[in-house]
Amino acid sequence: MVGSAVADTRRLAASGSARCYRQILHGKDDYPLQGLIMTAESNKLLMSRFVEFINTADETLANELVAADALFYAPIRPDPLIGPRGYIEILGMMRSGFPDIQWTLEEMVAENDTVAARFTMCGTHEAPFFGVPAGGKKIQVQAVNFYRFQNGKIVAERGQPDLLTLLKQIGAISD
Template sequence: MTDAATLAANRLIGRRVLLELWGAGKLEVADELYAPDYVDHVGRGPEASRVVGPEGIKQAVTLFRSAFPDLTYTVKEQMAERDLVCTRFAAQGTFKGPFLGAAPTGEVVRYTGMDLNRIRGGKIVESWVNYDALALLQQVGLVPPVKGI
């Protein structure tokens, strides 16, 4: 069983990832919060691409923040148990730079999601992130909206 102080510290790590790293673009936070062997389980199947280590997460943050430089996150809910922290969030930012081949529109985009982080020794070692990628891709014009939904 994990003690209350460790669970509180782990929840703070989950908040800092969204608010300081992704939301404020403080890339140095990645070195503080992510283990060198960190793996973000993105994509499908065992051969899917992976974000690895603090440098990998910095690249992902830079990609998003170059397209949405005023990106902000709001933590909606958090739960922590054992070595896992789940954070439900809402994000928004103005589409001011190219993103995955889409030209910027100057429009505000919004999406929601959840991070599940495994924390060991005060560092994130694994993440599983699910966010409403369809809504994001529709808002930047890469996927047409579905009528009637």
């Protein structure tokens, strides 16, 4: 993934769009994204920064990458969570049961303002989760999410983690 992002950045820099991509990869505030037309390729680069955010829950990255009014639809709630705080709430819910959880971006496809991403979530069940007491079991679960970008920020996400597999892996339900 990293090698791919570097190659994409070099190619895009050669096309004259380097300013936007340096900001995406390095988070430099001296290259504002507001008003720039974001391409599918630049949105894919933003996803690399987003993975850093979800693996650290860094509030600075949250504010950099997530629009204040972004909507996050999760299968565990009837109403969307909103903005950077809403996304940090999702991460907090996952970390409450799996303090060491990490996401790996396995693949993504981008078109216009939308990125489809497949992740693998890995962690250890060290605290109660959905009412299931900690069992110390390792999880490895897939998730497919769709993100919509606008002005260099995520404005919507529809997440579909494989909750059935997760619940099986922690012993909440049997095979």
